[in-house]
Structure formats: C-alpha cells, structure tokens
Amino acid sequence: MNYGGRVSAFINKIWSTRMEYLNIEGIVIEVEFKRIKNIYLRVYPPNARVHISAPKGIPIDRVRVFAIDKMDWIHKRIKVVLETENKSFREFVSGEFHWFRGKKYFLNVIYSNHKPRVELVGDEFINLYVKDNATVKQREGVMREFYRNELKCYLPPLIEVWEERLSVKIDCFDIRLMKSIWGSCNVRRRKIMFNLELIKKSDVCIDYIVLHELAHLLERSHNARFKSILDKHMPSWRNVKDELNKFVG
Numbered sequence: 001m002n003y004g005g006r007v008s009a010f011i012n013k014i015w016s017t018r019m020e021y022l023n024i025e026g027i028v029i030e031v032e033f034k035r036i037k038n039i040y041l042r043v044y045p046p047n048a049r050v051h052i053s054a055p056k057g058i059p060i061d062r063v064r065v066f067a068i069d070k071m072d073w074i075h076k077r078i079k080v081v082l083e084t085e086n087k088s089f090r091e092f093v094s095g096e097f098h099w100f101r102g103k104k105y106f107l108n109v110i111y112s113n114h115k116p117r118v119e120l121v122g123d124e125f126i127n128l129y130v131k132d133n134a135t136v137k138q139r140e141g142v143m144r145e146f147y148r149n150e151l152k153c154y155l156p157p158l159i160e161v162w163e164e165r166l167s168v169k170i171d172c173f174d175i176r177l178m179k180s181i182w183g184s185c186n187v188r189r190r191k192i193m194f195n196l197e198l199i200k201k202s203d204v205c206i207d208y209i210v211l212h213e214l215a216h217l218l219e220r221s222h223n224a225r226f227k228s229i230l231d232k233h234m235p236s237w238r239n240v241k242d243e244l245n246k247f248v249g
C-alpha cells in the first residue's frame with residue numbers, strides 16, 4: 001500500500017501550487033505558480049479561459065508585464081477559441097459537431113429522396129436526411145427548421161411554469177434568429193421574442209431567459225428591483241448569464 005505516499009504527494013501538490021488572478025483590459029487571467037522554470041500561456045476551450053503557469057519564485061508584477069505584452073495574441077486566441085467552439089463556420093457535413101440543448105452532437109448526413117428531416121440518435125448523433133445534391137444553405141435550412149420546431153415545443157410548458165411563479169401572463173411569443181440578444185419583451189403587447197439559437201443552450205440557460213423576459217412584465221428595466229426578482233427565483237442567475245455571454249451569436 002502506498003497510501004501514505006499518495007497523501008504526501010497530494011499535500012505536496014497543494015503546497016506547491018498557488019493561484020492568483022490578473023485583470024487586464026477586462027480579461028481575467030488565472031495565474032498558477034508552480035515548480036516550473038518558464039512561463040506558459042494558454043487559452044482553453046470551451047470558454048476561452050486564459051491561464052498562465054509561472055515559476056513559483058517570480059513576482060506577480062513580472063507575470064503582469066508578460067501578459068500585457070501578449071494581450072494582442074490573447075485577444076486573437078480568445079476569438080478563435082470562442083468561434084470554433086460556439087459558432088464557427090459550418091458546412092453541415094458528417095463529422096461536424098452541432099449543439100442542441102447544451103449538448104454536443106455529431107452530425108451524420110444521410111442522403112435520401114424523402115422529405116428532408118432531422119433525427120436525434122441518443123445523445124450523441126444528429127442524423128440529417130437530405131437529397132444528395134442539397135446545398136450547404138439547404139442543409140442549414142433543414143437544421144434550422146428542426147431547431148425552430150424543437151424550441152417551439154420546448155417553450156410553452158416552461159413559460160407556463162414561470163407565468164405561474166411570477167403571477168404574470170403573456171399574450172404570445174415568437175422565435176427569430178437574432179444576432180446579439182437572447183430575447184426581448186414587448187411589455188405593452190405582452191409579447192416575447194426568443195432567439196432561435198437558444199435551443200443550442202443548456203436547459204438552465206433557456207430557463208433563465210424565460211424568467212428574465214417574463215420578469216420584465218413586472219419591471220421594465222434592469223434595475224435593482226428587477227435583479228431582486230431574479231435573485232428570488234433563480235439565485236444562480238448571474239452564473240447562467242455568464243455562460244450565455246460566452247456564446248458568440
């Protein structure tokens with residue numbers, strides 16, 4: 001048994017690393033001090049977490065100077081990581097991954113002369129049935145139709161739950177592909193617009209957007225009162241919002 005050895009290795013690991021954080025140009029960089037000789041900089045997928053490993057003995061200000069010098073590269077790298085992970089250019093060919101309800105699925109394109117359709121296989125594959133001469137745009141269109149139908153079915157029961165919890169009632173909702181917002185609420189018409197891209201996000205994200213938009217029926221602006229409504233009904237909403245904001249729409 002090397003139980004003792006393992007424990008001492010574990011304690012050694014805790015003692016031999018130390019974390020600090022830098023905030024440069026609004027980007028949080030985690031700095032891990034370790035028993036190493038050089039400074040290493042990495043940007044990790046999926047959330048473009050910026051991480052520096054630095055030798056134990058060097059002052060944080062030296063790491064800061066190092067990071068400032070690399071900011072151009074860091075900005076570029078973050079963009080690449082986020083784009084690859086979230087949006088990226090897709091050709092709708094077999095082997096690509098596509099998001100659905102917060103999970104990554106691999107696409108299988110299956111040629112068929114029947115009506116184009118999409119089918120989920122377990123939680124790993126999305127089968128996309130199209131004619132063999134279908135263009136990228138047409139394939140994308142079939143996927144979008146699938147996403148739209150899924151979101152259209154997913155939202156009503158959720159809206160009902162939040163209507164009851166908040167004691168509000170909406171008139172109708174609509175789904176649209178939007179560039180920069182997840183949803184909007186027309187308070188006067190009691191109408192909510194949801195971004196089609198929402199169906200790619202996890203259930204808790206969708207939940208938060210429904211709560212957020214419905215809460216606007218109680219409070220129009222994002223003031224303290226609005227936030228207190230969110231706090232009351234979803235104490236973790238700030239984390240969920242961060243998750244949503246990492247998505248480049």
Ligand SMILES: [Zn+2]
Nearest residue numbers: 212213216222
């Ligand atoms: Zn809002």
